[in-house]
Amino acid sequence: MRGKPQAFAGLEEFVADRGDALLATAILLAGGRDAGQDLLQAAIERVMRRWHTIDGDPEGYVRRILYHLAVDTWRRRSRRPEVLTAVDTEAVPDGTATLDLRDALLRALAQLPPKQRAVLVLRFFEHLTEAEAAEQLGCSIGTVKSATSRGLARLRELTNDWAVERPRTTNGARA
Amino acid sequence: MRLDEELSVAMRSRVAGVRLDGAALVAAAERAHRRRRTARRGVALAVGGLTLAASVTGVALLSGTPPTGTPTAPAPAEVTVRPVGYVVAQASDAIDRNKSKVTYVRTRTTANGETRDEEQWWDGATGDWRRHGDGVDALITHTGERATFTVIDHTTRTWWAITYRADSNSEGWSKEDIQAALRKEGAFALVGEESLDGRATVHLRSVVERRGSAIDLWVDASSYDLVRTVERYTPSGGSTADVSTWDYTFVPRSEAELERFRLEPPADYRRDQSDAPQKSGAEPAK
Numbered sequence: 001m002r003g004k005p006q007a008f009a010g011l012e013e014f015v016a017d018r019g020d021a022l023l024a025t026a027i028l029l030a031g032g033r034d035a036g037q038d039l040l041q042a043a044i045e046r047v048m049r050r051w052h053t054i055d056g057d058p059e060g061y062v063r064r065i066l067y068h069l070a071v072d073t074w075r076r077r078s079r080r081p082e083v084l085t086a087v088d089t090e091a092v093p094d095g096t097a098t099l100d101l102r103d104a105l106l107r108a109l110a111q112l113p114p115k116q117r118a119v120l121v122l123r124f125f126e127h128l129t130e131a132e133a134a135e136q137l138g139c140s141i142g143t144v145k146s147a148t149s150r151g152l153a154r155l156r157e158l159t160n161d162w163a164v165e166r167p168r169t170t171n172g173a174r175a
Numbered sequence: 176m177r178l179d180e181e182l183s184v185a186m187r188s189r190v191a192g193v194r195l196d197g198a199a200l201v202a203a204a205e206r207a208h209r210r211r212r213t214a215r216r217g218v219a220l221a222v223g224g225l226t227l228a229a230s231v232t233g234v235a236l237l238s239g240t241p242p243t244g245t246p247t248a249p250a251p252a253e254v255t256v257r258p259v260g261y262v263v264a265q266a267s268d269a270i271d272r273n274k275s276k277v278t279y280v281r282t283r284t285t286a287n288g289e290t291r292d293e294e295q296w297w298d299g300a301t302g303d304w305r306r307h308g309d310g311v312d313a314l315i316t317h318t319g320e321r322a323t324f325t326v327i328d329h330t331t332r333t334w335w336a337i338t339y340r341a342d343s344n345s346e347g348w349s350k351e352d353i354q355a356a357l358r359k360e361g362a363f364a365l366v367g368e369e370s371l372d373g374r375a376t377v378h379l380r381s382v383v384e385r386r387g388s389a390i391d392l393w394v395d396a397s398s399y400d401l402v403r404t405v406e407r408y409t410p411s412g413g414s415t416a417d418v419s420t421w422d423y424t425f426v427p428r429s430e431a432e433l434e435r436f437r438l439e440p441p442a443d444y445r446r447d448q449s450d451a452p453q454k455s456g457a458e459p460a461k
Contacts, residue, residue, distance in 0.1 A: 008205070015197035024190035033193075037200065044204040102185035109182070124183040152178055159178075 008051055015044065018059055022066065028121045029070035031110035042069055067122070067136050071114045101159060108158035116151035119144055206331060207450075209309070262365060262377050265399035266392075273400065273425040274299045277432045280424075282308075286417035296435050300428060302341075303436045314438040317341050323460050326450070327440050333447040334440040336460035368396060376402050400425060 027036030293308030322341035366378035375396035
């Protein structure tokens, strides 16, 4: 019988402690709860390969893998056809225009190219600076700037479309 | 409120209260880790073949003509002083002699504090390969220019199979393999004659490391058949070495041995192609 390999000692505790926060980021990067959980699992599996060599707090390492998987490998290796699935809607009630706009923004975010989506998550959810986001993604600050600009512009376009369509739906979701 | 601020609030509210079943996720990641490791190891072994063994032959070519003996005859037992060039040449010839046999290898790998035992077989005539251990059975067979790679994971009761264009490197111990090893592996030094589990052997050690990996190798003192290789690999940044020990036995191609190269997934196992390697030109096997 195999027990818990000594090589992964502490991993479960780390995930228990930081898993909720990591999952939150993964959901936003992947566009939905299930896809986010799959993405996080893939990142943890990747971390296992080097777990015994990681010194200190592993969260930065895990997050970096998460971002890179979201932008590159994840799209190619995912069992799911794409991460462009609409975000889950259970947490978004009907009602005010503000809530409809936020719902539309999340739907639009899920439709952005992975890199633009990752940049927006890093900048406006993780609140990293442009330089920090560039370091995490392994790209230039200029790339972060342009991806941010294009991503926000695209969100504006998409949410305008939805704003026009909104009256046709009950909670902002497309029929 | 600006769009980026709305987005920030939207993202926060979207994931507020999200809870993760960490234990389940780690367990699933661990299963995936084991399956991928198995698949990678399978492909690497199948493509690489007995690279370690071939590397010895490479040294033989580097070292020039052996000083005594014929290419196919074992050295006389009374030879007690054996120049390294002579030993590696004889070991090279022994590999050639055993080329058409079934090679059985018991491996023990210690990595990351975990020890894993496996058994592997190569059919020297066809290049077919079989592996058993760690809850996984794997098989690579060849038909024409295509290879079929089947993996049965007993821990998850799943299996997958792909076909792909067989790499020439997977077809056994070609001279090209030997020459590639010659260029890559460098030379061996003679450590001495040693008794290994009661068997008289000659011990060789790689002079140079290759990507942090050092190799020790033992050949039979009379036949020069490969007996054991031990590879020590220290991952970049790691403090402990991964140690892999391979014990070799060469057996004739009997019906019983060839039966090992037939593998059928149990009827109640589920096919799951998602764990198959994404290899260019690969497609699910029928």
